[in-house]
Amino acid sequence: MKQSKFWAWVIFGLGAAYFIVPLVATFEFSLKMRRGHYSFDSYASVFSDPAFQATFGYSTLVGLFAILVGVLIVVPAVYFVRLRLPHLRPLMEFVTLLPLIIPAIVLVYGYIRLYNSSSLLPFTGSALGTDILLVFGYVTLALPYMYRAVDTGMRTIDIKTLTEAAQIMGASTATIIARIILPNILVAVLSGAFLTFAIVIGEFTIASLLNRPAFGPYLQNVGANRAYEPSALAIISFIITWGAMGMINVLGRFAPRTSARTD
Amino acid sequence: MTEDQFLRVDALTKSFGTNQVVKGVSFGFGKGEFISLLGPSGCGKTTILRMIAGFETPTTGTIRVAGEDITHLRPNQRKLGMVFQAYALFPNLTVGDNIGFGLKVAGMGREERRARVEEMLRLIGLPGFEKRYPYEMSGGQQQRVALARAIAPKPRLLLLDEPLSALDAKIRVSLRGEIRAIQQDLGITTVFVTHDQEEAMSISDRIVVMNAGHIEQMGSAHEIYNRPQTRFVATFVGQLNTLPAATFGPDRAIRPELVSLAPRPETDMTLTGTVADVGFLGSVLRLRVDVEGAPISIDTFNGHAPPPQRGDTVTLHLARKDVLALGA
Ligand SMILES: Nc1ncnc2c1ncn2[C@@H]1O[C@H](COP(=O)(O)OP(=O)(O)O)[C@@H](O)[C@H]1O
Ligand SMILES: [Mg+2]
Numbered sequence: 102m103k104q105s106k107f108w109a110w111v112i113f114g115l116g117a118a119y120f121i122v123p124l125v126a127t128f129e130f131s132l133k134m135r136r137g138h139y140s141f142d143s144y145a146s147v148f149s150d151p152a153f154q155a156t157f158g159y160s161t162l163v164g165l166f167a168i169l170v171g172v173l174i175v176v177p178a179v180y181f182v183r184l185r186l187p188h189l190r191p192l193m194e195f196v197t198l199l200p201l202i203i204p205a206i207v208l209v210y211g212y213i214r215l216y217n218s219s220s221l222l223p224f225t226g227s228a229l230g231t232d233i234l235l236v237f238g239y240v241t242l243a244l245p246y247m248y249r250a251v252d253t254g255m256r257t258i259d260i261k262t263l264t265e266a267a268q269i270m271g272a273s274t275a276t277i278i279a280r281i282i283l284p285n286i287l288v289a290v291l292s293g294a295f296l297t298f299a300i301v302i303g304e305f306t307i308a309s310l311l312n313r314p315a316f317g318p319y320l321q322n323v324g325a326n327r328a329y330e331p332s333a334l335a336i337i338s339f340i341i342t343w344g345a346m347g348m349i350n351v352l353g354r355f356a357p358r359t360s361a362r363t364d
Numbered sequence: 365m366t367e368d369q370f371l372r373v374d375a376l377t378k379s380f381g382t383n384q385v386v387k388g389v390s391f392g393f394g395k396g397e398f399i400s401l402l403g404p405s406g407c408g409k410t411t412i413l414r415m416i417a418g419f420e421t422p423t424t425g426t427i428r429v430a431g432e433d434i435t436h437l438r439p440n441q442r443k444l445g446m447v448f449q450a451y452a453l454f455p456n457l458t459v460g461d462n463i464g465f466g467l468k469v470a471g472m473g474r475e476e477r478r479a480r481v482e483e484m485l486r487l488i489g490l491p492g493f494e495k496r497y498p499y500e501m502s503g504g505q506q507q508r509v510a511l512a513r514a515i516a517p518k519p520r521l522l523l524l525d526e527p528l529s530a531l532d533a534k535i536r537v538s539l540r541g542e543i544r545a546i547q548q549d550l551g552i553t554t555v556f557v558t559h560d561q562e563e564a565m566s567i568s569d570r571i572v573v574m575n576a577g578h579i580e581q582m583g584s585a586h587e588i589y590n591r592p593q594t595r596f597v598a599t600f601v602g603q604l605n606t607l608p609a610a611t612f613g614p615d616r617a618i619r620p621e622l623v624s625l626a627p628r629p630e631t632d633m634t635l636t637g638t639v640a641d642v643g644f645l646g647s648v649l650r651l652r653v654d655v656e657g658a659p660i661s662i663d664t665f666n667g668h669a670p671p672p673q674r675g676d677t678v679t680l681h682l683a684r685k686d687v688l689a690l691g692a
Pocket of ligand 2: 410
């Protein structure tokens with residue numbers, strides 16, 4: 102008993118060190134910008150860089166749109182497949198896994214070929230068009246996570262009976278999704294949203310190849326040209342991503358409560 | 365419209381693939397009646413109710429409410445109310461918003477809605493519960509809220525699919541009384557699905573006994589119990605003793621409460637048997653008596669006289685007119 106616990110702790114410690122040591126080292130290095138003693142100079146330098154603000158703002162906006170489009174596509178799709186076409190669920194599972202199998206670089210080359218300025222849908226012909234294409238690209242990248250989050254959320258409520266209860270009282274499908282389904286899976290949708298945001302904020306390949314001023318390419322640029330700021334940025338990115346993950350955990354407590362009682 | 369035409373179902377069938385689960389069902393009922401669809405699990409009761417609600421499309425046949433053909437209307441166009449076995453309250457909405465949901469969808473204003481919700485909560489005996497959430501309430505309370513939610517928009521028909529099955533026995537009995545009282549109070553035409561014959565008999569004006577997708581018999585609880593028209597109805601509804609064929613001929617039966625140990629004014633024949641078992645049910649004793657090899661159960665009041673013992677020879681009294689001939 103004691104023995105097995107000891108080894109469990111050793112293995113846990115090794116695993117934790119694997120993640121924590123580089124993180125601590127990076128953090129320590131990011132504090133060394135001023136010679137001789139620790140300071141937050143590199144962070145000040147990062148935050149005062151106009152390019153940081155611009156790219157971070159841009160990626161945040163793109164992330165918000167990716168979340169919006171993702172929710173508008175995924176929630177009704179999962180709802181209708183679960184309700185009316187349950188036999189299509191395996192296909193849906195497979196399709197939503199594709200973005201994990203197909204590298205982003207393949208995806209973006211496909212986009213460029215399909216939507217170049219001489220195509221029928223010349224998305225890349227204008228900056229706005231390219232922004233839209235970028236949003237769709239991120240919706241695709243986040244699809245596996247958004248789909249699973251929403252699907253898990255819908256599994257915890259009896260969507261068939263709730264839908265029928267609302268229908269018989271005269272509600273339309275749009276009303277049912279907006280007033281009954283969405284509020285009951287809000288926690289799941291938000292966790293999908295934070296995952297989407299975490300993916301978008303650091304994404305490099307698509308943004309870079311579409312030549313958009315996003316945070317990912319900025320990170321790469323700073324990393325190639327500066328000494329201490331990249332470490333500071335790494336820590337900042339980490340905090341943002343972990344903040345998003347932490348929010349998912351916090352939100353889990355607000356999941357709908359079961360009311361199946363017999364008394 | 366004649367009296368029995370408010371809810372009119374004609375030649376209704378439903379197949380899932382090649383499996384026909386409703387096999388030509390027709391019935392008509394009057395406004396304000398409480399009707400039960402009674403039958404064993406899997407006989408198609410829920411499927412019929414869901415076709416009335418519009419959740420399933422009949423393979424053939426028509427459904428009319430107040431003379432209007434609703435067979436192909438969408439559920440949200442039918443103006444019906446429904447209560448489900450699993451309560452199905454909206455977990456994200458308060459009790460007040462649950463009850464007010466149908467009213468809001470119909471476009472009723474806030475003040476009018478609030479008043480109606482309050483009225484409904486008083487009706488179901490839960491005044492002041494507007495702000496509660498479903499998970500804060502017991503199953504019985506939730507099902508009462510579900511009932512209030514279904515009747516708040518004044519539906520033309522109230523449909524209930526085994527609404528008591530998820531509840532404990534005690535609440536089941538008290539809530540069925542409440543449902544019946546509210547139904548009579550409002551005069552709302554109600555279709556109640558159950559597999560529990562006692563439940564159906566205790567609250568219905570009329571009962572439709574179903575078996576394997578078709579109707580066996582329709583009538584009041586009294587008619588169904590006392591004059592079962594088929595062997596299925598006779599055996600499914602209430603207890604039944606098969607009488608020894610040697611004396612009575614084949615397929616003759618009698619209810620346990622119509623056999624007694626003492627003669628009664630109407631009894632005109634006797635049987636002799638041996639007590640095989642004595643069961644004590646409180647105010648009633650249930651004896652199992654062996655008559656010519658056929659076990660006959662009889663119910664007798666637990667009076668002052670000491671009960672018969674196992675192995676005693678007893679004389680049973682019954683009336684010929686109470687003997688049921690079980691047909692097909
Ligand atoms: N959606 C469906 N698809 C296929 N078979 C079904 C479906 N719904 C019900 N059935 C079948 O129809 C029969 C009757 O079901 P149901 O109406 O629920 O019976 P009851 O309510 O009397 O217990 C059952 O054999 C059931 O398996
Ligand atoms: Mg059923």
